Amino acid sequence: MNLRSALKPGFVGGIVVVYLSAIGMVERFQDRNVITGLVGLGVVLMLVAFAITSYTAARKSDSSLLTGVAVGFISGAFVAIVTMGFEGLINAGLDVRGMFVSITPGLLETLEFGLNPVVGAFMMVVASTAVGAVSGVLVGLEYHLRSAVVFAIGITLLMSLGEPILRVTLGNLQIPTGWLYELGGLTIAGTIIVLALAFGLRWWWMSRADTRREAAAQMPEATRRTWGRASLMAAIVALVALPWIVGPFVSDVLGTVGLYVLLGLGLNIVVGYAGLLDLGYVAFFAVGAYAAAIFTSPASFLVTEEGQQFAEAGFTNLWVALPFVVIIAVVIGAAIGAPVLRLRGDYLAIVTLGFGEIIRTLVLSDWLSPYLGGAQGLTRVPAAPPSSFDLRNPQHIYYLILAFSLIAAYISYRLVDSRVGRAWAAMREDEDVAEAMGISVVRYKLLAFAMGAGVGSLGGVFFAAKIGSIFPNSFGLQVSINVLAVIILGGIGSIPGVIVGAAALVGLPELLREFGEFRLLIYGAILIAIMIFRPEGLLPNKRRQRELHEGQDLAAVDLTKEGPS
């Protein structure tokens, strides 16, 4: 090991921790208990930063333990010196906070572990060196053991961070939580139990991996299909039970996630299957929402004097309106698709981006505002009958969105391996050759746009029904970008990927709310990390994974797993 290879990661670790401290994150997070009475989230944040830098450095070196220790030591020393520096400046009577607003006495206390500055600095170095040593040892461990340790620590952290939701959920399930949680963090006993359980389970699962693979390989096709169906049914049952377990707040988040799943599935047909980069997908979302509002709201221009009997409930009810909305969206989808048929790649992206904005601008225009409400939007979108089914109740609308998401997922699933799916795939790979193979590119592009538009408009309908009123600024570019990010993050062309992507991209920020203004910082960091370490997405389509990892160790990609997607 040479010292220089430890120097850079060491400083990186130190700078990261100082940065996180200086923006106030460490101090704010310290208020949150991870293990009540022992560790706060601020300290955990620091330790994790040390661990990640020493772990990555140790992995690249021959003598992992030494490197880990060295990196940990350097990081810790850097932080300790900076802390003492600030302490010294404050003691010298300088107004440090004039520039570094977040360098508070509380922060310094955290960085010194509540001890006096010199002992605190010493403790910081000891702690970081210990974390570095542990990381170094971890690298040297056998794969199964390392994986189980990392898994156990990860699960414990997640259990602790998920406390607000998990406590409510467990409470709903009549499971006592007193032994596990205390004052927003895990109890010490709870921590030990969770660590041990997670470690044991992971260890057991991994030690049986070979047997499992063998059993799966020997399983006859029919049995495998039965298993696949059974697990799909179990997943659906779990999804149906979910809102009652997690309570109204999380149900509301689930509804939003579901909307993005629906939109993601629609865009996945256009981008993932047909390979048409559409940056204006929000247009169809808007069309769906506005069309639903016009048909159902009593405030709609369609409600006339003669139609007075309808006026109380709107022009018609949501169920009657639904097929018309979808037809309108499909027609508009094809109409938008038609002029851009000749465009490819970047050019297509730019033009669709324009269309997305055009729809929004049209809604705001003087010309259409008598009908679409302009900036005032359309309000009083009624719930769908029967009246016992309250669409404003997040636990109810969730089911509606779930049902249509399942339909959209089924449609995608059926299409991808059909003649239509093959034609799209061929077109995505090479438009000219697809045409030479007899595929009418015009027809299949229009079909993709129309189907994407139809599914997207459903998202719009439920958005309108969920919120009850719609405004043009809900339909900005941000929505298109988010939906695209959902499918890229999850894995383009993969149906489970869309679901996981939506959960991560839409659900996570909602659940991170307690971290206030740092929410987006964390979110961005997670996104960057995922795209660096898993460019193919979280749950990729196997094929794309093979393409991206061509020439790498293909054994690592589990191609044996074949299940309903």
Add this chain to the structure above:
Amino acid sequence: MSHLLELEGVSKRFGGVQAVDSVDFFADPGEIVGVIGPNGAGKTTLFNIVTGFYSPDAGKINFDGHNLVGLKPNQITRVGISRTFQSVRLFAAMTVLENAMVGQHTRTKAGIYGALFNTRRTVNEEQKVHTSAIESLSFFGERLTPRINSLASELAYADRRRLEIARAMATEPQLLLLDEPAAGMNPAEKEGLIELIGRLRDEKGYAIVLIEHDMPVIKGVSDRVVALDYGKKIAEGSYDEVAADPQVIAAYLGKAGSEEQQ
């Protein structure tokens, strides 16, 4: 008018370049025609015109009773012309089998409805597509069939060329256009190619037009050879006749001859 494919006075100009200059050309059923000429002679442009990628500025193209001028590439595939590309262009992220299955597109009908409800017709049709794709692939013996679930991008180069031909065969053509099929092949593989092209004609009954720079291959397979230079047809006849033609020699060996032509 018993020609399968017949071109009359076909021309195409790109800006200042006359890429194809009133070329007459024909191919009969079961005939193998070699097209030769120096780089830039207009050979691939001619293919692109026949397959509908370019529309000719002038001239007529008839194929099996259809007028091809104005038809789109996919429509031309449907009437029975299939092609391969100069630089192998497979659907890289699709499996070997799927590449061949795409070829069956024009011979099948299933749409959204069939796919969603998995109707009996769709099931039968998918079965037929599968069988037909396997059949095309097994034309190459053991080269492609053991690898049907590999991605096309995972194949060795010569197998990619084979797959491209298999994919073209899956469209059930009457006429096959091969654009430099021997490019990048070693002498042994070229021998195999000569045999293969013969079998394509004898067993499948295709008429074949191939563009090729490799003279032994042209000599080995062609019933008739057409030479192009600067978009003009400069010679036509048996291999020996064309190879002995002074204009052809001039086009390949030196400027003097061809400059006189201009």
